[in-house]
Amino acid sequence: xxxxxxxxxxxxxxxxGMTGVLVRRNLIVMFMSLELMLNAVNINLAAxxxxxxxxxxxxxxxxxxxxxxxxxxxxxxxxITLFKNKETxxxxxxxxxxx
Amino acid sequence: MGQSIVSILPEILMTxxxxxxxxxxxxxxxxxxxxxxxxxxxxxxxxxxASVPVGGFKIVGFDQMLVWDxxxxxxxxxxAIAYILTTLGSVDYLKANGINKxxxxxxxxxxxxxxxFMVSATDLSVLYLGLETMAIAMxxxxxxxxxxxxxxEAGIKYFIIGAFSSGILLYGLTYVYGYTGSTxxxxxxxxxxxNGVENLNIKLGLVMMLAGFAFKISAVPFHMWAPDVYSGxxxxxTGFMTVAPKAAAFGALIRFVMVALEPASVQWQLFFSxxxxxxxxxxxxxxxxQNNVKRMLAYSAISHAGYMLIGLVAAxxxxxxxxxxxxxxxxxxxxxxFTILGQLKNKGIIDDExxxxxxxxxxxxxxxxxxxxxxxFSLAGIPPLAGFVGKFYIFSAxxxxxxxxxxxVGVVNSAIACYxxxxxxxxxxxxxxxxxxxxxxxxxxxxATFIAVVFVLLIGVFPSFFINIVKMMIV
Numbered sequence: 001x002x003x004x005x006x007x008x009x010x011x012x013x014x015x016x017g018m019t020g021v022l023v024r025r026n027l028i029v030m031f032m033s034l035e036l037m038l039n040a041v042n043i044n045l046a047a048x049x050x051x052x053x054x055x056x057x058x059x060x061x062x063x064x065x066x067x068x069x070x071x072x073x074x075x076x077x078x079x080i081t082l083f084k085n086k087e088t089x090x091x092x093x094x095x096x097x098x099x
Numbered sequence: 100m101g102q103s104i105v106s107i108l109p110e111i112l113m114t115x116x117x118x119x120x121x122x123x124x125x126x127x128x129x130x131x132x133x134x135x136x137x138x139x140x141x142x143x144x145x146x147x148x149a150s151v152p153v154g155g156f157k158i159v160g161f162d163q164m165l166v167w168d169x170x171x172x173x174x175x176x177x178x179a180i181a182y183i184l185t186t187l188g189s190v191d192y193l194k195a196n197g198i199n200k201x202x203x204x205x206x207x208x209x210x211x212x213x214x215x216f217m218v219s220a221t222d223l224s225v226l227y228l229g230l231e232t233m234a235i236a237m238x239x240x241x242x243x244x245x246x247x248x249x250x251x252e253a254g255i256k257y258f259i260i261g262a263f264s265s266g267i268l269l270y271g272l273t274y275v276y277g278y279t280g281s282t283x284x285x286x287x288x289x290x291x292x293x294n295g296v297e298n299l300n301i302k303l304g305l306v307m308m309l310a311g312f313a314f315k316i317s318a319v320p321f322h323m324w325a326p327d328v329y330s331g332x333x334x335x336x337t338g339f340m341t342v343a344p345k346a347a348a349f350g351a352l353i354r355f356v357m358v359a360l361e362p363a364s365v366q367w368q369l370f371f372s373x374x375x376x377x378x379x380x381x382x383x384x385x386x387x388x389q390n391n392v393k394r395m396l397a398y399s400a401i402s403h404a405g406y407m408l409i410g411l412v413a414a415x416x417x418x419x420x421x422x423x424x425x426x427x428x429x430x431x432x433x434x435x436x437f438t439i440l441g442q443l444k445n446k447g448i449i450d451d452e453x454x455x456x457x458x459x460x461x462x463x464x465x466x467x468x469x470x471x472x473x474x475x476f477s478l479a480g481i482p483p484l485a486g487f488v489g490k491f492y493i494f495s496a497x498x499x500x501x502x503x504x505x506x507x508v509g510v511v512n513s514a515i516a517c518y519x520x521x522x523x524x525x526x527x528x529x530x531x532x533x534x535x536x537x538x539x540x541x542x543x544x545x546x547a548t549f550i551a552v553v554f555v556l557l558i559g560v561f562p563s564f565f566i567n568i569v570k571m572m573i574v
Contacts, residue, residue, distance in 0.1 A: 014266075014270055017266070018263075027259070034263060037269075040270065041266065044270070045273050052280045060224050064227075064269065067228070067235075075258050077239075078238065078239075081254070082254075082255055085248050094252050097327040
């Protein structure tokens with residue numbers, strides 16, 4: 001396993017996450033795709049950290065995970081308030097403003 | 100260690116006060132929640148006073164992870180102005196819309212701590228943490244009016260696109276880290292100087308990072324979230340969002356490109372000069388077509404980010420000073436305009452802020468109309484108001500760097516912008532009212548508007564005093 005393997009894996013996961021956000025229309029699935037993007041970042045950081053023999057990449061991962069947790073709390077709360085008002089979590093039906 | 104603590108002393112103070120704010124919120128009665136906001140104003144003023152810079156000081160802390168200097172202080176002033184005016188302007192808006200809650204002021208307050216960390220960051224991890232502290236608070240603020248579908252939509256859109264852009268920024272950041280072996284700006288600059296920026300990995304990393312920043316400052320073509328979020332969020336929050344987070348993103352971006360990307364200055368200047376032209380032109384052209392004043396001001400906020408990008412591209416001292424000065428001026432005039440917009444009432448019409456609501460307002464509310472007129476003229480950049488001073492310095496910075504073409508594009512754009520700002524004043528002064536709209540100025544929002552008007556006039560008439568202050572701060 002070389003560094004390139006890890007980078008390729010992370011690029012694939014990042015690509016899946018990015019496509020998910022852009023293509024899927026269910027807000028929960030979009031949200032999960034966002035988490036995938038952050039996980040790709042974590043894989044990258046861990047791989048570089050090991051390769052460079054520097055710890056700050058791994059410390060960074062802890063930060064990213066903490067922030068992702070906070071984001072999950074806020075994001076789910078926003079989705080719930082939306083669902084209470086509109087009874088939908090489909091991104092295409094969230095279209096009060098057009099264009 | 101002692102120096103490290105001193106370097107984050109303002110943030111520590113802000114955090115302690117912020118925690119006190121939560122306690123005050125719990126202790127105050129439901130109808131007296133505005134008190135939380137007034138305490139917030141007092142706390143932020145106290146922190147401002149306690150951290151006054153003495154001379155050209157610079158305190159580096161935590162092994163060069165962040166630095167507290169007069170540059171960070173100058174941006175702190177911008178955030179404080181934004182907080183004070185927004186809080187005063189929100190008090191009546193929140194009561195009128197039945198969302199008078201203490202956490203409104205507290206979350207707004209905590210977002211400023213994130214912004215302060217962003218501006219003083221000299222390490223990518225501090226930058227990221229500051230950015231997210233700010234962004235998560237702003238997602239909540241955008242969706243604060245839980246019962247309003249527009250506010251829900253603004254919150255969700257801001258959240259998805261904000262998190263998406265942070266993901267892109269982070270992914271770019273990992274490549275920068277992998278290539279340079281460090282997250283410190285100074286080490287990144289050193290590595291770029293010795294190894295160059297021709298490597299594909301570092302190019303990818305830097306472009307993704309700068310794109311992430313461009314999302315945050317809503318530069319075209321990374322702007323698509325801005326109009327919807329700005330027009331859906333509660334009106335005073337929109338005023339805040341167009342000023343403080345944008346100032347923070349600019350502050351962090353300037354430090355990042357100035358220190359870390361100094362060896363790659365040709366490349367990023369090209370990148371941002373293209374964005375500046377696109378942002379100004381697109382923002383202004385689309386703003387012309389808007390019939391809703393809030394949405395029009397949202398597009399105008401995009402075009403103002405374009406003007407500020409000119410100062411960034413100029414990449415000289417004058418440019419950075421001009422951005423800081425512009426941010427202060429823009430804070431006064433834009434939050435002032437949004438305060439008045441928040442007090443606009445239509446009877447029985449949901450779409451509150453359309454242009455027709457302004458028809459004939461000058462007869463019913465001469466003072467509020469006059470204030471709105473001053474803000475609109477200032478946003479358009481007509482002398483002798485503050486907006487002119489800001490634009491003048493931005494464009495002269497561009498000319499000093501030999502970017503005459505960019506300055507010309509900017510001037511042409513501010514001429515286009517006059518059209519849609521003037522349209523509001525024409526409606527106010529020369530059209531007859533079609534239906535019953537009114538501006539109900541209560542004491543708190545009147546004070547906010549008054550402060551904003553006074554400063555817009557003062558900076559416009561006596562610019563040298565304020566310019567000297569900014570010159571002293573940003574070295």
